Amino acid sequence: SFMGVELVVLDWSGVVSYDFRETWIATNKVFAELGLPAVSMEDRRKRYYADWSRYFVEHGAIDAHAAIRRYNDFMRAGEKPSAIPGAPQAVRECTRVPKFVWSSHPQVELEDDAKRYEVGECFTALHGGINKADPELLSAELKRIGMIPSKVLYAGDTTVDLVLAGKLGMQSVAVVSDFGYQTREHIDACQFQPTHGVVDHVRDVFKILST
Numbered sequence: 001s002f003m004g005v006e007l008v009v010l011d012w013s014g015v016v017s018y019d020f021r022e023t024w025i026a027t028n029k030v031f032a033e034l035g036l037p038a039v040s041m042e043d044r045r046k047r048y049y050a051d052w053s054r055y056f057v058e059h060g061a062i063d064a065h066a067a068i069r070r071y072n073d074f075m076r077a078g079e080k081p082s083a084i085p086g087a088p089q090a091v092r093e094c095t096r097v098p099k100f101v102w103s104s105h106p107q108v109e110l111e112d113d114a115k116r117y118e119v120g121e122c123f124t125a126l127h128g129g130i131n132k133a134d135p136e137l138l139s140a141e142l143k144r145i146g147m148i149p150s151k152v153l154y155a156g157d158t159t160v161d162l163v164l165a166g167k168l169g170m171q172s173v174a175v176v177s178d179f180g181y182q183t184r185e186h187i188d189a190c191q192f193q194p195t196h197g198v199v200d201h202v203r204d205v206f207k208i209l210s211t
Helices: 020-033 041-046 053-058 064-077 087-093 107-116 135-144 159-168 184-188 202-210
Strands: 007-010 099-102 125-127 152-156 171-175
Touching: 007 202, 020 041, 020 053, 020 064, 053 064, 087 202, 107 125, 135 159, 152 159, 152 202, 159 171, 159 184, 171 202
Parallel strands: 007 099, 007 152, 099 125, 152 171
Antiparallel strands: none
8 A cells, every 4th residue: 555554534624525605604693692794705714723612712712612612503403414426435435554544523413424425334433522622632543443544644624733743754655626715825835734735625545555
């Protein structure tokens, strides 16, 4: 296998699933309730944090925890995310190495998405509700399954993903598209550059395995 990749770890939102629009709508519903001005999709994309409560505080929310609770309520009540076109098929076709998902997307919703996209069976595990700002969580999971980080290929759409991969010494690839949470400028400015560069679709992540 390419560069000794024995496991692929996929971020979910922006790589397999498109929920950026839904998160933006839910965010503005919180601001409307708090009597705060709405934000543009560009602003939402420009300021992406692993700790989402920071965004609400920066925009004037006093109680970050309450804002997050309302945000989660609106997300649950809103439109369901949709699969990025072609992503489920690419996931199903990649059978060369095991794959699991590492995502901040809530566990219940993650499992529901995977089922709807018919890819649940493709993964050895779906890990949702993850705080990606804490590399120890993934480090511990890799140890638990006996996997050496340098043999793991991590694919994500944000600098949070690249920092996580870089700190643990994993191979990495950035997926940048209109379905993602950040722009190419964010990725290019990151202290940890993706070891396999930037692609615009998850199918190209799997192509790395066959080069």
